[in-house]
Amino acid sequence: MLNLVVKRLLWGIPVLWLVLTLTFFLLRAAPGGPFDQERELPAEVEKLIAAKYQLNQPIVQQYGHYLKSVIQGDLGPSFQYVDYSINELITLGLPVSLKLGFYALLLALLLGIGLGMVAALYANKWPDSVAMITAVIGISTPNFVIAPMLIMWLAVNWQWLPVGGWSGGHWSYLVLPVITLSLPYIAAIARLVRGSLLEILNQPFIRTAKAKGLSQKAMIFKHALRPSLLPVISYLGPAAVGLMTGSVVIEQIFGIPGMGRYFVQGALNRDYTLVLGVVLVIGLMMLLFNLLVDLLYRLIDPRIDQNSPLSVGNG
């Protein structure tokens, strides 16, 4: 187990390096720069600014510099938010995004597993049909379609909830973003649970349990549920990645000051260090989360081969 963790973390270093390098050169290949303004600055001033942020050096040298400071844990100064370092910005934005993502994932798991169980228990009866039709619609409706509609009804027309904003993460500001962010995952998890639970309920060990007169409740919660959650766990990896990208849109719509918004704003403003910092943190989160999923998977299903260190959770 420890072996796996170490191997995966070591493996993460070249991956993160690749992410950083790709992003760095992509950013620099882009037209425009961080200090372009509508009113043109005198050439001397521009030179001074470029010198201050070391943008006048050859690009390879800048790259070397940046890499060195990243290794030392310093993500550099922001080009747009004067007086802020990227480290500070990320310390502000990351907890917000994490909170949003955590509640969304929690809601998706609870509702998804619940709905999937109901659908499997009433397989091919009306609750099943209703649940599965809702699931297909849920998967097929992008969150940027649902979000404005919910805002219109719940926030604008009925004024139950705030339209947007964050307000330090007060629960009323969390409700709408969390619901919209989690809907597609509720649907996907419900479908996974239904499928695997149906398959498990046909297995011989369940038949035996039934023959021995076990109540349906005990049968499901003690025997069938645990193995049927395996596909859900391997789905958690891709789901987390989806939540991170999904929250780019959600943060944009609801005006939430998280990583996703920094990313889009940073890219539009050519705030090189901010974009690099956000991409690096997201890459790291993906890596850690996938590792966590793999560990969880091995915990629930000890049959998994311990010696295949790189079998990634998804796929």
Add this chain to the structure above:
Amino acid sequence: MKLKMGLIILTVIVTVVLLGPLWATLDPETIHWDDMAIAPDTVYWFGTDVMGRDLYIRTLLGGQVSLMVGLLATIVSVLIGVLYGMLAGYFGGKVDAVMMRLVDVFYALPFLFLVILLMVFFGQQLWLLFAAIGCYLWLDMARIVRGQTLMLKEQGFIEASVALGQPSKNILFKHILPNLKSVVIVYATLIVPQVIMIESFLSFLGLGVQEPMTSWGALVNEGADNMELAPWSLWFPALFLSLTLVGFNLVGDGLRDRWDPSNKT
């Protein structure tokens, strides 16, 4: 059942999107100064947006763009994925290990974030959109095709052609490829809605197709901005977009239930 429903939905959508513009009397870009944010009526079937443009023709033309991006990017990702997976699975051993390790690396990249960057910086070209999305979505296909190829390789008829001294190229394209057909079709059908979703996601962020061209994502974005004034400018594109995605998902699921014995969900 699913398959049939999905096919019906898709046929209706595609027919409307392709043939509907023939009945349109209004131009998609003309601004009707006196008719801004008009609710659907007999002249403007889907209403007008806040700039006074007819939403019927705009929704249908936007649909053509969304569907076209969906198909082209799917073709890109299927081509890359199938070729890659087939080669990795067929040659096996070290080649396979290296190729699949590379796929693992790609999986670990926050790809969609890189695609967003690409679109922010070089966003005005439509071909870049296909290429970027296509390059992002080939990974699953490569894995599935590799698995399938590994399985096929062990079967008698492939062993027989190896024994007969057939060149690898023939075995790959004449014997393995035709047997991958059903799996590839199933998963390609499931890639299309993903592409459409990503395209509309990018367009929603203002990074996809550019004015005067439009797509469902771009229309939903405009509609969401103005939903208090003209809610129909959100409803119609959103309805078309969601129905299309439902259709593709149903067809994909239906085909998978029918053809892929390993997946009974």
